[in-house]
Amino acid sequence: KRRIGVLTSGGDAPGMNGAVRAVVRMAIHCDCEAYAVFEGYEGLVNGGNMIRQLHWEDVRGWLSRGGTLIGSARCMAFRERAGRLRAAKNMILRGIDALVVCGGDGSLTGADVFRAEWPGLLSDLVAAGELTQEQIAPYTVLNIVGLVGSIDNDMSGTDATIGCYSSLTRICDAVDDVFDTAFSHQRGFVIEVMGRHCGWLALMSAISTGADWLFIPENPPRMDGRMRCNRKERGKRRTIVIVAEGAQDRHLNKIASSTIKDILTERLGLDTRTTVLGHTQRGGAACAYDRWLSTLQGVEAVRAVLEMSPQSPVPVITIRENKIMRTPLMDAVQATKDVTAKIHAKDFDAAMNERDAEFKE
Ligand code: F6P
Numbered sequence: 001k002r003r004i005g006v007l008t009s010g011g012d013a014p015g016m017n018g019a020v021r022a023v024v025r026m027a028i029h030c031d032c033e034a035y036a037v038f039e040g041y042e043g044l045v046n047g048g049n050m051i052r053q054l055h056w057e058d059v060r061g062w063l064s065r066g067g068t069l070i071g072s073a074r075c076m077a078f079r080e081r082a083g084r085l086r087a088a089k090n091m092i093l094r095g096i097d098a099l100v101v102c103g104g105d106g107s108l109t110g111a112d113v114f115r116a117e118w119p120g121l122l123s124d125l126v127a128a129g130e131l132t133q134e135q136i137a138p139y140t141v142l143n144i145v146g147l148v149g150s151i152d153n154d155m156s157g158t159d160a161t162i163g164c165y166s167s168l169t170r171i172c173d174a175v176d177d178v179f180d181t182a183f184s185h186q187r188g189f190v191i192e193v194m195g196r197h198c199g200w201l202a203l204m205s206a207i208s209t210g211a212d213w214l215f216i217p218e219n220p221p222r223m224d225g226r227m228r229c230n231r232k233e234r235g236k237r238r239t240i241v242i243v244a245e246g247a248q249d250r251h252l253n254k255i256a257s258s259t260i261k262d263i264l265t266e267r268l269g270l271d272t273r274t275t276v277l278g279h280t281q282r283g284g285a286a287c288a289y290d291r292w293l294s295t296l297q298g299v300e301a302v303r304a305v306l307e308m309s310p311q312s313p314v315p316v317i318t319i320r321e322n323k324i325m326r327t328p329l330m331d332a333v334q335a336t337k338d339v340t341a342k343i344h345a346k347d348f349d350a351a352m353n354e355r356d357a358e359f360k361e
Helices: 016-029 041-046 081-094 105-127 133-139 164-185 200-209 257-267 288-307 329-343 348-360
Strands: 003-008 033-037 051-054 096-103 143-148 188-193 213-215 239-244 272-276 315-320 323-328
Touching (some): 003 016, 016 033, 016 096, 016 288, 033 041, 081 096, 081 105, 081 133, 096 105, 096 288, 105 143, 105 329, 143 288, 164 188, 164 200, 164 288, 200 213, 239 257, 288 315, 288 323, 315 329, 323 329
Parallel strands (some): 003 033, 003 096, 143 315, 188 272, 213 239
């Protein structure tokens, strides 16, 4: 029977368990065996009981569980060739030559490198006497398929990453709660949400909660005094500002929540508090959308693994206009890098000014 490994890597995201469950059950449905690799690439490098077969009933009830039940890690060893050699050996010894990796762009890039190196890794293992030619013979190609698990929704080529809508829901609930106390005391609140390079969570939560101001890395403010409003005349009892963790000004300097708090206090005369939502945004049960998305994408990942030809590039499973699709992984990663490079480019200020001028026209 074909053996398919599944691992979760990088920051955990709600829905990862749904993805693992779907991969395990679809693999079994397709007459394969499913192996969970625990603690991300760390499990692949260390082997032992960190790689274990999972059966149909082992993943019962996983759809609604938060975090990732097979663990995740940001593994340094796998970034080195020596680590990847150990990972390849561990896989061959267990007869695993297919992997479904659920993680962010960094984790998925690691998967692409691993696949490209695979034949070379195997011949090095034989040359070093760690494996025999007979042992590697049945496993000349490594099939890898990516699933994007990240609360940030920061991958190009897909409308949603697994976990982003659960996180958005949690943020909205938290902002609603803050609204109540802000109303009671007629206060301002600066609420910081996650998103290192991507303002999706901040933007979507600001729209969904009706926040007053928003700071995201992609569209920095001029900081020229636009934060003005006569709250009392307008009968406002609460003022909410959502700030993405990666918010920056046009000169690429980080905009700290404390700076915005000072502006609210000094310019608007508001009694203001700051709330950093932190990792509460990442934990907790997956929302219905993430349960659905992770299930469909997990099923598609197994199909892709079984249908991959040795020449085809590593696919990542995406969703576009509500259709589950396969996209070449490195195209999506490159497009993501291009966007990130744009918002961290030296001429970002000039680009923003140009865009503003076009907008005025
Ligand atoms: O998963 C992505 C992310 O949520 C980012 O928005 C955030 O900067 C980062 O993870 C924090 O991760 P950790 O605390 O695990 O290093």
